[in-house]
Amino acid sequence: MLTPMKILVVEDDPxxxxxxxxxxxxxxxxxxxxxxxxxxxxxPPVDLVLLDLGLPDLEGRVVxxxxxxxxxxxIIVVSARGDEIDRVVLLELGADxxxxxxxxxxxxxxxxxxxxxxxxxxxRREPEAEVSAGPLKVDRRTRSVxxxxxxxxxxxxxxxxxxxxxxxxxxxxxRDEIIREVWDEHWWGSTKTLDVxxxxxxxxxxxxxxxxxxxxxxxxxxxxxxxR
Numbered sequence: 711m712l713t714p715m716k717i718l719v720v721e722d723d724p725x726x727x728x729x730x731x732x733x734x735x736x737x738x739x740x741x742x743x744x745x746x747x748x749x750x751x752x753x754p755p756v757d758l759v760l761l762d763l764g765l766p767d768l769e770g771r772v773v774x775x776x777x778x779x780x781x782x783x784x785i786i787v788v789s790a791r792g793d794e795i796d797r798v799v800l801l802e803l804g805a806d807x808x809x810x811x812x813x814x815x816x817x818x819x820x821x822x823x824x825x826x827x828x829x830x831x832x833x834r835r836e837p838e839a840e841v842s843a844g845p846l847k848v849d850r851r852t853r854s855v856x857x858x859x860x861x862x863x864x865x866x867x868x869x870x871x872x873x874x875x876x877x878x879x880x881x882x883x884x885r886d887e888i889i890r891e892v893w894d895e896h897w898w899g900s901t902k903t904l905d906v907x908x909x910x911x912x913x914x915x916x917x918x919x920x921x922x923x924x925x926x927x928x929x930x931x932x933x934x935x936x937x938r
């Protein structure tokens with residue numbers, strides 16, 4: 711028998727966490743519930759975290775940042791706040807996805823299962839460990855990125871997106887192709903998630919490193935070395 715995926719639900723409202731826990735258990739997951747940020751940070755290791763932002767003791771983004779600093783556990787933020795700035799900040803802090811309340815339970819389960827497939831299915835290909843595109847250097851083994859010799863810190867999903875574009879630098883990748891390969895073929899969420907990640911990569915690297923191809927998608931531009 712396969713070991714059930716362990717999920718930590720960080721939610722202070724029992725009227726939400728209770729039904730959510732029961733529903734996830736019926737779907738075959740093993741679920742823990744933490745009602746505070748402190749309890750979430752003290753919880754034993756899990757396979758995925760569903761993190762509500764409105765916690766009574768700690769800012770949700772602080773909890774997200776701390777969890778990400780500890781390791782690569784996938785984090786799906788669940789919140790009533792749908793502002794674009796919140797999405798951008800949380801993705802920069804390390805969240806892998808952002809679900810706005812009210813959300814459909816089937817949609818949430820589909821996203822969780824997508825993460826499970828990505829983390830449990832080994833990649834049968836043997837890709838090159840290092841990818842270079844001009845001054846951009848990406849190491850898949852250490853999941854590190856350097857631009858013009860300066861190391862750049864990326865979230866797990868930003869790294870995956872960058873690698874996907876960098877392995878065929880200059881080629882145009884369609885939005886559907888990127889969502890399918892970097893997120894999941896059964897992705898239920900808004901494709902705005904892709905735009906947010908692209909915007910974040912442009913800020914962290916260089917504004918012109920990813921070109922928007924209108925009505926199609928994006929391509930990674932092979933830049934000249936920074937002359938400074």
